[in-house]
Amino acid sequence: MSNAQVPVPDAFTTYVDEHQTQFIDRLKTAVSKKSISGDISFRDDVRKTATWLQSEFKRLGVTNTTLVELGDQPKTDPPVKLAQLVTARVDAPGEGKKTVLVYGHYDVQPVDGWAERNPQNPDAFDLGILDDGKVLLGRGSTDDKGPLMGWLNVIEAHQALGISLPVNIRFLFEGMEESSSIGLDNWIDEEAKKGEEGFFAGVDCVCVTDNYWLTTRRPALTYGVRGIAYFSINITGARDDLHSGIYGRMIHEPMTDMVKLLGKLVESNGLITVPGVEEMVPPPTADEREQYAKLDYKVDDLRTDTGAAVELSECHTDLVMGRMRYPSLSIHGIKGAFDKDGLLTVIPHQISGRFSIRLVKPQTPENIIPLVTSFLDGEFAKLDSKNKMQVVYEGGGLPWVGDKTHWNFQAADAATQAIHGTTLAPDYTREGGSIPVALVFESALQKNVLLLPMGRSDDGAHSAREKLDTDNYIKGTKVFGAYLYALSAINTS
Amino acid sequence: MSNAQVPVPDAFTTYVDEHQTQFIDRLKTAVSKKSISGDISFRDDVRKTATWLQSEFKRLGVTNTTLVELGDQPKTDPPVKLAQLVTARVDAPGEGKKTVLVYGHYDVQPVDGWAERNPQNPDAFDLGILDDGKVLLGRGSTDDKGPLMGWLNVIEAHQALGISLPVNIRFLFEGMEESSSIGLDNWIDEEAKKGEEGFFAGVDCVCVTDNYWLTTRRPALTYGVRGIAYFSINITGARDDLHSGIYGRMIHEPMTDMVKLLGKLVESNGLITVPGVEEMVPPPTADEREQYAKLDYKVDDLRTDTGAAVELSECHTDLVMGRMRYPSLSIHGIKGAFDKDGLLTVIPHQISGRFSIRLVKPQTPENIIPLVTSFLDGEFAKLDSKNKMQVVYEGGGLPWVGDKTHWNFQAADAATQAIHGTTLAPDYTREGGSIPVALVFESALQKNVLLLPMGRSDDGAHSAREKLDTDNYIKGTKVFGAYLYALSAINTS
Numbered sequence: 001m002s003n004a005q006v007p008v009p010d011a012f013t014t015y016v017d018e019h020q021t022q023f024i025d026r027l028k029t030a031v032s033k034k035s036i037s038g039d040i041s042f043r044d045d046v047r048k049t050a051t052w053l054q055s056e057f058k059r060l061g062v063t064n065t066t067l068v069e070l071g072d073q074p075k076t077d078p079p080v081k082l083a084q085l086v087t088a089r090v091d092a093p094g095e096g097k098k099t100v101l102v103y104g105h106y107d108v109q110p111v112d113g114w115a116e117r118n119p120q121n122p123d124a125f126d127l128g129i130l131d132d133g134k135v136l137l138g139r140g141s142t143d144d145k146g147p148l149m150g151w152l153n154v155i156e157a158h159q160a161l162g163i164s165l166p167v168n169i170r171f172l173f174e175g176m177e178e179s180s181s182i183g184l185d186n187w188i189d190e191e192a193k194k195g196e197e198g199f200f201a202g203v204d205c206v207c208v209t210d211n212y213w214l215t216t217r218r219p220a221l222t223y224g225v226r227g228i229a230y231f232s233i234n235i236t237g238a239r240d241d242l243h244s245g246i247y248g249r250m251i252h253e254p255m256t257d258m259v260k261l262l263g264k265l266v267e268s269n270g271l272i273t274v275p276g277v278e279e280m281v282p283p284p285t286a287d288e289r290e291q292y293a294k295l296d297y298k299v300d301d302l303r304t305d306t307g308a309a310v311e312l313s314e315c316h317t318d319l320v321m322g323r324m325r326y327p328s329l330s331i332h333g334i335k336g337a338f339d340k341d342g343l344l345t346v347i348p349h350q351i352s353g354r355f356s357i358r359l360v361k362p363q364t365p366e367n368i369i370p371l372v373t374s375f376l377d378g379e380f381a382k383l384d385s386k387n388k389m390q391v392v393y394e395g396g397g398l399p400w401v402g403d404k405t406h407w408n409f410q411a412a413d414a415a416t417q418a419i420h421g422t423t424l425a426p427d428y429t430r431e432g433g434s435i436p437v438a439l440v441f442e443s444a445l446q447k448n449v450l451l452l453p454m455g456r457s458d459d460g461a462h463s464a465r466e467k468l469d470t471d472n473y474i475k476g477t478k479v480f481g482a483y484l485y486a487l488s489a490i491n492t493s
Numbered sequence: 494m495s496n497a498q499v500p501v502p503d504a505f506t507t508y509v510d511e512h513q514t515q516f517i518d519r520l521k522t523a524v525s526k527k528s529i530s531g532d533i534s535f536r537d538d539v540r541k542t543a544t545w546l547q548s549e550f551k552r553l554g555v556t557n558t559t560l561v562e563l564g565d566q567p568k569t570d571p572p573v574k575l576a577q578l579v580t581a582r583v584d585a586p587g588e589g590k591k592t593v594l595v596y597g598h599y600d601v602q603p604v605d606g607w608a609e610r611n612p613q614n615p616d617a618f619d620l621g622i623l624d625d626g627k628v629l630l631g632r633g634s635t636d637d638k639g640p641l642m643g644w645l646n647v648i649e650a651h652q653a654l655g656i657s658l659p660v661n662i663r664f665l666f667e668g669m670e671e672s673s674s675i676g677l678d679n680w681i682d683e684e685a686k687k688g689e690e691g692f693f694a695g696v697d698c699v700c701v702t703d704n705y706w707l708t709t710r711r712p713a714l715t716y717g718v719r720g721i722a723y724f725s726i727n728i729t730g731a732r733d734d735l736h737s738g739i740y741g742r743m744i745h746e747p748m749t750d751m752v753k754l755l756g757k758l759v760e761s762n763g764l765i766t767v768p769g770v771e772e773m774v775p776p777p778t779a780d781e782r783e784q785y786a787k788l789d790y791k792v793d794d795l796r797t798d799t800g801a802a803v804e805l806s807e808c809h810t811d812l813v814m815g816r817m818r819y820p821s822l823s824i825h826g827i828k829g830a831f832d833k834d835g836l837l838t839v840i841p842h843q844i845s846g847r848f849s850i851r852l853v854k855p856q857t858p859e860n861i862i863p864l865v866t867s868f869l870d871g872e873f874a875k876l877d878s879k880n881k882m883q884v885v886y887e888g889g890g891l892p893w894v895g896d897k898t899h900w901n902f903q904a905a906d907a908a909t910q911a912i913h914g915t916t917l918a919p920d921y922t923r924e925g926g927s928i929p930v931a932l933v934f935e936s937a938l939q940k941n942v943l944l945l946p947m948g949r950s951d952d953g954a955h956s957a958r959e960k961l962d963t964d965n966y967i968k969g970t971k972v973f974g975a976y977l978y979a980l981s982a983i984n985t986s
Contacts, residue, residue: 038835117733180836212739226738230836239800240610240956245719245926246705248821248851249763250795250812251803255824256759263756266749268876270742302743307732310744310879319743328741330840331748335833338826338847342531343673343723343887345849346955347823354831356838358741383761386803394836433738462839463733 006418007166007489008482013419015157016477023153023477024136024470026056028127030106030145031138037107037179040073040080046175049106050084053148053173057088060155064089070176070183082183083107083175087199090155090169098487099168099202101445103437104148104209105177108140109462117464124466134470141468143461147209147454148173150477157481166488170203177210177437180395185440192444204492205408206441206449207483213456214320214429216304218296219416219479221409222451224324224430225438227359227399229368232352232392233261233376242347252385254351255337261389262353264379266329270312270322272357276371277327280363284325292324293317295427305458324430327363331355356396358432365396397436404428406448411490415482419475452483499911500659500982501975506912508650509970516646516970517629517963519549521620523599523638524631530600530672533566533573539668542599543577546641546666550581553648557582563669563676575676576600576668580692583648583662591980592661592695594938596930597641597702598670601633602955610957617959627963634961636954640702640947641666643970650974659981663696670703670930673888678933685937697985698901699934699942700976706949707813707922709797711789712909712972714902715944717817717923718931720852720892722861725845725885726754726869735840745878747844748830754882755846757872759822763805763815765850769864770820773856777814785817786810788920798951817923820856824848849889851925858889890929897921899941904983908975912968945976 016023033052034045050067057065068085086106091097111124121128121137128137136146151171158165176182191198213220235254242251266272284292297316303309313319322328336351338344357368373391380389403409409428416426435451442449454476460466509516526542529535543560550558561578579599584590604617614621614630621630629639644664651658669675684691706713728747735744759765777785790809796802806812815821829844831837850861866884873882896902902921909919928944935942947969953959 228738228838230838237799237801237803240953240958242799243926243955244821244823244825244849245721245851245924246816246950247799248823248925249815249819250805250925251799251801252761252763252805253823255755255826256761259752259755259824260761262748262752268745268749268753268878270745306730306735306740306744308730308744308879310730312743312745322742323739326742328737330737330741330746330838331752332737332837332839333748333831333841334827335831337832339828339830339832341828343847343849344825345721345723345823346825348826354836356737356836358738385761386801431738432741432743433736460733462736465733 005489006414006482006486008418008485009163011161011163012157012481013478015161016153016474020474023149023474024129026152027136027141027146027149027473030149031127031140032125034125035107035140035175036110037083037176039110040076043080043083046083046107047081050086050175053086053106056152060152061159062088062090062155068187070187073182085175085187086171086173088171090165092165092168097167098204099170100484100487101170101172101200101203101206101441102151102209103172103174103206103441104151105144105174106148107175107178108143109178111139111464113464114139135467136470136473137465137467139466141466142212142455142459143466144177144210146468146473147476150209150454150473150480153477154481154484166485168202170199181437184437188440188444200445203445203447205447205487206445208435208438208449208451209454209480210435211431211451211453212459212461213453214295214297214427215301216456216458218424218427219420220427220429220453221404221412221416222429222431222453223404223409224401225399225435226327226432227363227365227397228356228434229359229365229396230356230394231372232354232394233258234352234390234392235387236350237387238349241349244345244347247347252387253347254387255348257380257383257385257387257389258334258351258353260383261376261379262331262355265331265355270328272327272329274372274375277357277368280367281327281360284321289317292320295320295429301457323432325360327360328358328432329355358434359399361399361401364398365393369393397434398439400439400442401430402438402442402449407490407492408448408450411486412450412452412483415479415486418482419478452479498982499907499975499979501911501978502656504654504656505650505974506971508654509646509967513967516642516966517622519645520629520634520639520642520966523642524620524633525618527618528600528633528668529603530576530669532603533569536573536576539576539600540574543579543668546579546599549645553645554652555581555583555648561680563680566675578680579666581664583658585658585661590660591697592663593977593980594663594665594693594696594699594934595644595702596665596667596699596934597644598637598667599641600668600671601636601638602671604632604957606957607632628960629963629966630958630960632959634959635705635948635952636959637670637703639961639966640969643702643947643966643973646970647974647977659978661695663692674930677930681933681937693938696938696940698940698980699938701928701931701942701944702947702973703928704924704944704946705952705954706946707788707790707920708794709949709951711917711920712913713920713922713946714897714905714909715922715924715946716897716902717894718892718928719820719925720856720858720890721849721927722852722858722889723849723887724865725847725887726751727845727883727885728880729843730880731842734842737838737840740840745880746840747880748841750873750876750878750880750882751827751844751846753876754869754872755824755848758824758848763821765820765822767865767868770850770861773860774820774853777818782810785814788813788922794950816925818853820853821851821925822848851927852892854892854894857891858886862886890927891932893932893935894923895931895935895942900983900985901941901943904979905943905945905976908972908979911975912971945972
């Protein structure tokens with residue numbers, strides 16, 4: 001299917017252009033909901049966001065919508081209900097239409113440090129419209145309320161124009177994504193097992209809209225994500241924190257052991273030094289390297305996004321392969337050690353070092369855990385310390401690489417070029433982060449999964465300056481619509 | 494002077510025994526003052542504590558007492574006044590009496606974690622009387638309000654009994670000790686320079702009551718303290734914290750560099766690995782080692798105090814030498830890294846590793862700083878990281894070793910044995926911690942300085958379970974009194 005063959009109605013794209021202001025208002029309303037899933041004190045806000053989303057669907061004529069309860073959050077007393085799934089079914093008229101499952105999430109990250117970082121726009125939940133309307137600043141703007149509103153915009157345009165959607169859509173919007181998607185996997189498995197009776201009956205392909213372009217200028221389609229294995233190193237010494245003047249050089253200090261162990265995990269150049277971890281990943285073939293080399297990515301893109309020249313390589317191919325096809329190890333912090341201003345002279349007695357490894361195939365948490373644990377056990381033994389040390393696997397997820405040659409990707413490719421033009425043919429990317437739901441869908445439904453991003457590389461999801469470019473929001477809405485038409489038109493045989 | 498020759502009146506020691514309850518009430522009142530100097534929001538409480546102390550002196554007939562203002566705390570806007578010095582002069586009748594300068598402090602550490610650690614006594618400022626009256630639990634009980642109240646008890650006993658004190662006393666009670674004694678050194682220097690017009694006119698010796706016994710069972714006299722040099726390693730990478738999924742293996746991560754640098758500083762066995770630091774300290778002579786071996790200290794004392802078997806050596810001599818005559822290096826924490834529960838996958842972008850080195854002669858901050866800085870600069874260069882790294886010296890103090898053969902120590906030794914008995918002759922100790930004021934007094938006044946502790950090794954100063962044993966409080970009060978009589982009687986020629 002060539003781009004010209006994407007049968008997206010001009011009326012649709014024109015409607016989107018003409019209703020930009022209303023669409024931004026919709027996003028403003030969405031951002032105003034304080035749907036922080038990781039902080040139980042905001043749970044009411046998260047759950048009200050679900051209700052609001054459902055009311056939006058109904059207002060747009062989608063009557064087949066439900067709020068799915070997932071039970072209580074584990075380890076809460078008194079019980080705290082999980083955020084609901086919002087589902088909605090839109091059926092295209094006529095027989096034999098394809099059915100696409102669309103996934104996104106309406107919960108967001110906390111807003112620590114936002115006011116300091118944005119003195120002009122101190123309220124993260126009040127969408128700021130900056131730079132002559134070009135930038136939409138606010139928590140959740142790009143992760144993941146922008147994409148969700150994009151889908152509502154598509155529905156609205158069709159309702160307003162009185163034209164039918166070209167495919168059936170099953171919307172599944174989640175409210176616990178920023179909290180490990182508690183309860184989601186089970187529900188997906190159960191519904192999938194119900195077959196024709198379940199929510200996923202008839203689904204032909206899956207579209208996840210919860211990621212970002214590789215750069216600030218070129219759209220992307222994403223066919224893989226890294227997995228993750230999250231670890232703690234717990235070290236315990238004395239019964240309480242101790243005064244370093246009195247006990248310094250009398251006892252084994254947990255921090256001394258901790259920095260030595262953490263220092264053994266990874267080189268400054270990013271090479272993981274836990275034996276066996278790097279060796280598991282085959283070196284890239286010349287062909288494969290060529291594919292990464294072709295990606296429209298420059299060292300300057302990284303410098304712009306991070307605001308500093310701290311790249312591991314001067315070669316853009318190395319950089320994108322570092323993110324996409326190699327594992328990485330990051331040390332996040334040490335819980336229980338002194339983390340404030342001032343000159344406290346304490347010997348912390350019980351500390352927990354946190355690090356995670358992003359995994360690529362054939363790495364799995366299962367085959368990584370024993371390598372990490374036995375290596376650290378051995379290194380700790382060498383220290384000859386009387387402290388107690390334990391390595392704990394805290395959780396993780398598998399890496400995923402989908403089939404980027406599938407018609408699902410072809411449709412998205414055509415839709416993207418139809419909207420952005422052929423000079424902006426999408427990058428085919430893998431994500432460095434972990435989007436476990438992609439693999440969950442693929443496993444449960446045995447259908448192709450596509451990641452179709454709306455935002456750009458510099459959006460700063462999770463950060464204290466999250467934004468979405470208006471252009472991405474509006475063109476993204478058009479791409480979503482065009483994708484439905486491309487799906488409808490594409491030959492699947 | 495033998496013990497029997499300490500002319501301490503029986504009436505005094507009897508009075509102390511008979512007024513135990515009132516003395517504990519006095520400490521209870523002192524502890525109830527929230528005199529946390531390190532937190533500006535408590536500054537009013539600190540300053541009111543000074544006023545209360547002065548009123549106590551007056552109530553006990555000491556009319557020559559002043560509150561000395563030290564100006565505003567640096568870098569405060571609006572200005573915040575420093576806590577006052579409380580001075581009091583007590584003159585013995587007659588000519589040719591010796592004059593002793595007594596130093597202590599009335600400010601205390603913050604109380605983070607106290608309620609969790611003491612569910613039965615959750616209020617750190619409400620002195621708990623536990624274990625059938627044997628233990629006094631509360632913030633400041635041993636550091637340093639117990640000793641201060643001990644001195645007030647001595648004054649009260651003499652006033653009540655109508656007997657004169659045997660020596661002149663100059664009391665100097667400070668309220669910023671837990672905040673680096675801001676303003677104190679300058680004031681001491683100025684007053685010392687005034688000579689006969691100054692506060693220190695006629696002072697013959699100095700007694701600092703702000704430390705602890707080496708063990709739980711034997712009194713101590715302290716003739717040395719370690720110095721300290723406090724450092725930060727500041728590492729900066731990207732502009733903001735970054736998502737490890739997206740940027741892991743694309744950029745140099747500050748935490749990776751940090752743990753490598755911190756890991757180079759010290760071995761798990763306590764040996765400092767910064768070249769030149771250990772080499773500066775001469776090995777102990779056989780004689781010296783013998784002196785430390787004679788100290789009444791057991792490995793089990795350390796295990797009891799720390800609640801764990803994490804000692805660096807099975808040899809008690811090594812342990813006490815580790816505290817007293819060797820330098821030590823402790824890593825306190827990393828500011829700016831993830832220090833909470835949960836599995837945040839952030840790459841911290843700006844972090845500050847904190848460590849300090851306790852110094853012994855001939856080490857000084859001045860000769861240690863270049864060793865630490867050039868070593869870390871060199872190690873960082875080896876990492877070939879594009880992050881920015883800077884070593885910052887945050888402050889410190891010189892080590893001090895006084896003359897333990899001086900009559901000031903002889904008097905304290907005799908007083909201690911007069912109260913505790915000859916089987917509990919005091920340990921002569923050096924402190925692992927830093928009490929800079931000892932060296933300041935010695936330098937400014939050129940007089941012998943004695944550290945005369947009241948509390949025991951397991952008191953947990955600064956910790957969330959600070960206590961003072963009632964026995965130490967009461968016997969300590971008697972020792973303070975007996976020390977004055979011993980000073981009066983001793984031959985100083």
